[in-house]
Amino acid sequence: MFLKNYILTVFRSIKSLLKGMKVTGYYFTHPKNILTQEYPDNRATLQMFERFKGEVVMPHNTNNEHRCTGCQACEIACPNGTIKIITKQELTADGKKKKRLDTFVYHHDMCTLCNMCIIACPSDAIVMAQTFEHSVYDKKMLKKILNAPESKLMEGVE
Amino acid sequence: MKSVILYSLSGFSTYIHNLLSSNIGNNLILLITELTIIGITLLISLVLLCFFLGWMERRVAAFMELRLGPNRVGPQGTLQIVADTVKLLFKEGLTPSKSDKFLFNLAPFIVVVAAMMAIAPLAFAKNFSIFDINIGVLYVSSVSSLSVLGVLMAGWSSYNKYSLLGAMRSGAQIVSYELSVGLSLIAIVVLSGNTSLGEIINSQQNGWWIFKGHIPAIIAFVIFIIASTAEINRAPFDLAEADQELTGGFNTEYSGMKFAMFLLAEYINLFVVSAMGATLFLGGWMPFHIGNWESFNQIMDYIPSFVWFMGKTFLIIFIIMWFRWTFPRLRVDQLLKLEWKYLLPISMINIILITLIAIMGWHF
Numbered sequence: 001m002f003l004k005n006y007i008l009t010v011f012r013s014i015k016s017l018l019k020g021m022k023v024t025g026y027y028f029t030h031p032k033n034i035l036t037q038e039y040p041d042n043r044a045t046l047q048m049f050e051r052f053k054g055e056v057v058m059p060h061n062t063n064n065e066h067r068c069t070g071c072q073a074c075e076i077a078c079p080n081g082t083i084k085i086i087t088k089q090e091l092t093a094d095g096k097k098k099k100r101l102d103t104f105v106y107h108h109d110m111c112t113l114c115n116m117c118i119i120a121c122p123s124d125a126i127v128m129a130q131t132f133e134h135s136v137y138d139k140k141m142l143k144k145i146l147n148a149p150e151s152k153l154m155e156g157v158e
Numbered sequence: 159m160k161s162v163i164l165y166s167l168s169g170f171s172t173y174i175h176n177l178l179s180s181n182i183g184n185n186l187i188l189l190i191t192e193l194t195i196i197g198i199t200l201l202i203s204l205v206l207l208c209f210f211l212g213w214m215e216r217r218v219a220a221f222m223e224l225r226l227g228p229n230r231v232g233p234q235g236t237l238q239i240v241a242d243t244v245k246l247l248f249k250e251g252l253t254p255s256k257s258d259k260f261l262f263n264l265a266p267f268i269v270v271v272a273a274m275m276a277i278a279p280l281a282f283a284k285n286f287s288i289f290d291i292n293i294g295v296l297y298v299s300s301v302s303s304l305s306v307l308g309v310l311m312a313g314w315s316s317y318n319k320y321s322l323l324g325a326m327r328s329g330a331q332i333v334s335y336e337l338s339v340g341l342s343l344i345a346i347v348v349l350s351g352n353t354s355l356g357e358i359i360n361s362q363q364n365g366w367w368i369f370k371g372h373i374p375a376i377i378a379f380v381i382f383i384i385a386s387t388a389e390i391n392r393a394p395f396d397l398a399e400a401d402q403e404l405t406g407g408f409n410t411e412y413s414g415m416k417f418a419m420f421l422l423a424e425y426i427n428l429f430v431v432s433a434m435g436a437t438l439f440l441g442g443w444m445p446f447h448i449g450n451w452e453s454f455n456q457i458m459d460y461i462p463s464f465v466w467f468m469g470k471t472f473l474i475i476f477i478i479m480w481f482r483w484t485f486p487r488l489r490v491d492q493l494l495k496l497e498w499k500y501l502l503p504i505s506m507i508n509i510i511l512i513t514l515i516a517i518m519g520w521h522f
Contacts, residue, residue, distance in 0.1 A: 010500065017485065024222040024484040036226040 048130040053113040056106055057129040058146040065154040066147055068125035070101035077120035082111045101147060108134065109142040123157050171286060196288060200277065208425040212239040215479055222483040249414035254317055257411065261315035266412065266419035268308035273426035276302045279355050280433050283443050283464040287356065294355035295343050298434055299336075302389070305423065306332040309398060313408040324407025327490060328398030331388055334497040338385035341505040345371070345378040345512045346438040349521060359442035366441035370521045374511040379439045381505050386435065387478050388493070390427040394485035397493060428475060436470035443467040
C-alpha cells in the first residue's frame, strides 16, 4: 500500500509538472499571444479598452450645442472639487429668465477619474474620453474649460 | 563505422601548436605560451557565452510570461547585457563595514574559479578539449561542488542575516543533491565502463546512452537534470538566493563587478552542467545516427561536431530555463523531502537496474 502510494505520487507529480511546462511551452511557441504594447511605436494603431477613462469631456454637436443645463449635480457629486460650474441668467424668447451654463471648469490635475460626475449627470452632458497622453509642461494647462466658446444648450434638454 | 566529419577544430589547434613549437624552442616557454593562449581564449569565450546566456534567459523568460523582454538595445535586445555590464563596471564595489573583508572579497573569485575549472575536461568538438583526463566525470563532479565553498564564504563574511541564511540553505541543498547527481553520473560510468569524458563520447558512436540504456538511462537523465538544477541554485531550487524572502540571499551585500562575478559563475555553472548532461547522455559532439540508414547518417556527419555539441548543450540549457519560468520555488522541507525521499531512493534502484543491464549486456 505504501509502495503503491509512493509510485502514484511520483507519477502524479510528474504529470502535473508536465502540465505546467505545457502551458509555458505553448506561450513560448506562440509569440502572437504576447500582451506587451510597444507604446510609442504603435501610437497609430493603439486601441484603448472600452472602459478606459482618460478625462472628462463635453460633446458638442455640429451647431456648437451641448447638453449641459448647468444643474451642478456633477459639482456636488465630485469628491475632490475637480469641477466648478459658473452659471448665468439668460432671457428666453418668451421673456422668461433661465439659468444657463456659462463656464464648465474642469481641473484635470485634481481629477481621480472616479466616474461619479458622469453617473450624477441627469442629461448625459459629459462623458469620459479615451485620450491618455496628458503630459504638459505647465500645471495650469490642466485646467480646462469644457464648453466650447459661444456654445448653447441643445434644444429640448431641460 | 567510418567517420566523415569534415570540419573539426582539432586541425586548427594542431596548426597553432605546430606554429608555436617551430618558433619557440624552449619547452617550458612553449607550455606557458600555450596555457596563456588557452586561458585567454577560454575567458573571452566564456564572457561572450555568458552575454548570450543572459540575453537568452531574459528573452525566454519574457516569452514564457507573455512579455517581450529587452528588445531596444541592439538587434532584438542582444546588446542589452553589454550595456548592463558597462553599468556594473561603473558601480561602486561596496564592502560592508563590519564584514570580514578578506573573505568577502575572496568569495566571488572562488565561485568563478570553481566554475571555470570544471570546463577543462569537456570536449567541445571532435578531438578538441582542453585537458581530457581519465577521471573526467569524477573531476567535474568534485570541482563543481567547490563553488559552495565560495557561497558559504560570501554568506558568512557579509555580516548580514539574509546572506548567512542563504548560504546555509545553499550548503544543505548542495550536500543533498550532490548525491543524486553523482548517482546519475555513475549510471553512465557503469554503462560505458569509463570515467574519461572522451572515452564516454567514443562509446556512444552507435547511439547515445539515453537511447542505448533503455528506460533506466532516461530515468537517470531526468534525475540528473533535476538534481543539477538544484546544484547550480537555479529556480525552482533557488532557495539560496530567494529574492522575495532573502533579498538576494548570499549575494545581498555584493555590488558592482563582484556581483557580476556571481552572475558569471551562475551562467558558467549552467553551461557546465548542461554540457555534462549533453556529453554523458546525449553523446557530446557525436552526430545523431539511426541504425542502418547510411544516407541519413552521412548527412548527419556533415554537420560540424562543434555544432552538435553546442546544440545539445543549449537544448538542455533551454530545458533548465523552462523549469525556472514554470515552477514555483520549493520550501526548504519540500526541497529536502524531494531529495531524500524521492530522488535518492529512485536513483539507487535505478543504479541496480543499470548494473544489471551492463552485466547482462542488454544495452546495444
